[in-house]
Amino acid sequence: MPSELPAELPANLLPSKPAAALSGAVGVGVAIAVGEIASKTLSADPSPLYSVGGAFIDRFAGSLKDIAIQLFGKNDKTALIVGTVIISLCIGALIGIGARRRQWIPLLAFSAFGVFGAWAQTVRADVGILDACLAAICAVAIGVACTHLLLRLATPKPATRMVASPKGTPTGSPTSATSPTQSGPDERQEVSLPSRRRFLGTAGGLIVLTYAGMKVAGALAGEDVIAAVKNIRIPRPFRRRALPAIQPFEVSGVAEYVTPTSEFYRIDTSLRTPNVDASTWRLKIRGLVDTPFEISYAELLAMPSIEEVVTLSCVSNEVGGDLIGNAVWQGVPLTDLLERAGVQAEAEQLFSRSVDGWNSGFPIEAATDGRVAMVAYAMNGARLPTAHGFPARLVVSGLYGYVSATKWLDTIELTTWRGANGFWVPRGWSKEGPVKLSSRIDVPRAGSRVKEGMFALGGVAWSPSIGVSAVEVSIDNGPWQAAELGSVASEHTWVQWRYVWSATAGDHTARVRATDQQGNAQVTANQAPAPNGATGLHQISFSV
Ligand SMILES: Nc1nc2c(c(=O)[nH]1)N[C@H]1C(S)=C(S)[C@@H](COP(=O)(O)O)O[C@H]1N2
Numbered sequence: 001m002p003s004e005l006p007a008e009l010p011a012n013l014l015p016s017k018p019a020a021a022l023s024g025a026v027g028v029g030v031a032i033a034v035g036e037i038a039s040k041t042l043s044a045d046p047s048p049l050y051s052v053g054g055a056f057i058d059r060f061a062g063s064l065k066d067i068a069i070q071l072f073g074k075n076d077k078t079a080l081i082v083g084t085v086i087i088s089l090c091i092g093a094l095i096g097i098g099a100r101r102r103q104w105i106p107l108l109a110f111s112a113f114g115v116f117g118a119w120a121q122t123v124r125a126d127v128g129i130l131d132a133c134l135a136a137i138c139a140v141a142i143g144v145a146c147t148h149l150l151l152r153l154a155t156p157k158p159a160t161r162m163v164a165s166p167k168g169t170p171t172g173s174p175t176s177a178t179s180p181t182q183s184g185p186d187e188r189q190e191v192s193l194p195s196r197r198r199f200l201g202t203a204g205g206l207i208v209l210t211y212a213g214m215k216v217a218g219a220l221a222g223e224d225v226i227a228a229v230k231n232i233r234i235p236r237p238f239r240r241r242a243l244p245a246i247q248p249f250e251v252s253g254v255a256e257y258v259t260p261t262s263e264f265y266r267i268d269t270s271l272r273t274p275n276v277d278a279s280t281w282r283l284k285i286r287g288l289v290d291t292p293f294e295i296s297y298a299e300l301l302a303m304p305s306i307e308e309v310v311t312l313s314c315v316s317n318e319v320g321g322d323l324i325g326n327a328v329w330q331g332v333p334l335t336d337l338l339e340r341a342g343v344q345a346e347a348e349q350l351f352s353r354s355v356d357g358w359n360s361g362f363p364i365e366a367a368t369d370g371r372v373a374m375v376a377y378a379m380n381g382a383r384l385p386t387a388h389g390f391p392a393r394l395v396v397s398g399l400y401g402y403v404s405a406t407k408w409l410d411t412i413e414l415t416t417w418r419g420a421n422g423f424w425v426p427r428g429w430s431k432e433g434p435v436k437l438s439s440r441i442d443v444p445r446a447g448s449r450v451k452e453g454m455f456a457l458g459g460v461a462w463s464p465s466i467g468v469s470a471v472e473v474s475i476d477n478g479p480w481q482a483a484e485l486g487s488v489a490s491e492h493t494w495v496q497w498r499y500v501w502s503a504t505a506g507d508h509t510a511r512v513r514a515t516d517q518q519g520n521a522q523v524t525a526n527q528a529p530a531p532n533g534a535t536g537l538h539q540i541s542f543s544v
């Protein structure tokens with residue numbers, strides 16, 4: 001064994017473990033920030049970080065049976081990204097500790113990170129492989145360099161003077177025959193300790209730079225949409241849909257008939273809301289059609305449009321839940337686009353894809369049977385907000401969002417029923433998703449206390465594309481009593497209801513049920529949202 005190359009460096013010539021851990025973690029942080037900036041400047045968006053988060057959602061969204069997986073509200077998404085960063089930093093700390101004795105570890109481990117990030121970018125989002133690799137190489141190179149720089153600053157240097165023998169030195173052990181240093185070099189090296197201030201100063205500087213880099217990357221992400229939408233003017237609809245002039249009653253606390261855009265529920269799997277540039281966006285229509293075509297945003301807006309009021313509901317909405325809203329939508333009827341393409345006889349499914357890869361599908365009949373089915377570009381009189389699918393989305397009355405309401409619409413493909421499955425189908429949700437007749441009590445709130453005397457209960461009921469014909473209320477399991485119904489723009493929207501009751505002191509329960517325009521009664525058996533929508537009657541307890 002060549003004696004001049006000891007397998008292990010003596011421990012007193014290594015960086016301390018905390019310093020090494022910090023070096024690795026800072027290196028990973030720098031690499032993530034570089035990945036963010038590089039992918040923004042290379043237009044390799046979404047970045048490695050967000051692509052990895054997205055891949056996580058794709059992979060695990062279905063196996064987490066909880067409905068929260070479909071919700072993925074703003075907080076869940078932030079939590080996912082923050083969690084990904086924290087886990088990465090911890091792995092970085094381990095890399096740093098490993099690098100104390102094995103200098104090749106950072107390069108290898110960071111490269112693995114880079115490959116994973118680039119893989120997620122190219123496979124999950126359609127980032128070009130060259131751009132993804134370039135971003136990964138920048139991130140890995142700079143991250144590894146920072147880790148090594150810090151490790152070097154933390155490494156004690158051998159002093160020139162050698163100490164002849166441990167004998168007689170205070171650290172020398174009389175039982176050194178069994179001590180692990182026995183096989184090491186005979187001489188003890190004196191070391192000059194690294195400057196703690198220089199190490200911490202450099203690490204701190206890199207952390208500040210990383211933070212600033214993430215902020216810059218975030219700002220780069222916000223810019224384009226604002227620039228792109230400045231000159232957009234929504235045309236007047238070719239055919240308007242009048243809102244009810246007045247409602248026969250108003251119960252304060254009941255959901256407004258038209259949900260304000262800012263209060264409209266939001267559900268999607270996208271980690272970073274797609275920023276679509278309307279000036280280059282094109283809606284593609286293809287598949288089993290005679291003449292596939294593409295249409296630009298300006299061309300879409302130039303087509304005759306309709307305005308319709310449609311209630312949109314999420315399949316994850318629990319009985320009594322609020323994942324539902326009613327809005328005025330403006331857009332181009334699907335039938336106009338399908339006519340232009342010439343749908344072939346074998347086509348059974350209208351399958352649509354979002355710019356971020358999410359997809360959904362429903363039977364073609366839903367687009368052609370006369371219900372509202374459109375490519376919508378405006379919501380409540382303004383262009384679609386980014387969160388709700390700018391520049392265009394599908395709105396189909398009577399179908400849950402997960403099978404129909406594709407936001408950031410990119411492609412409409414006509415295919416067979418077996419030809420494609422939407423995003424949620426292999427994740428345990430039904431292939432077909434008609435909205436179930438349902439009703440909700442908004443007033444009084446569950447658990448609240450109301451005043452004795454005449455009191456109005458109120459809420460909403462819906463069966464989009466069929467309409468609601470009756471709502472009944474039962475207090476304390478008493479007989480079902482007819483509620484008054486509000487006015488509606490069409491059968492595609494929910495209806496507000498009111499039931500006036502003389503409140504007597506004590507604890508009470510209230511239940512609500514609805515009947516649709518075809519005479520079907522609301523299903524009373526309780527069923528969870530998965531796989532095709534919750535059933536059961538909404539019941540609340542309150543006291544007077
Ligand atoms: N691109 C894309 N579109 C999507 C989704 C999604 O995850 N990605 N989710 C769908 C689901 S499950 C619902 S309920 C509706 C919600 O639309 P909203 O966010 O405008 O309320 O969008 C649908 N469109």
Ligand SMILES: [Mo]
Binds near residue numbers: 267313314316400401
């Ligand atoms: Mo949904």
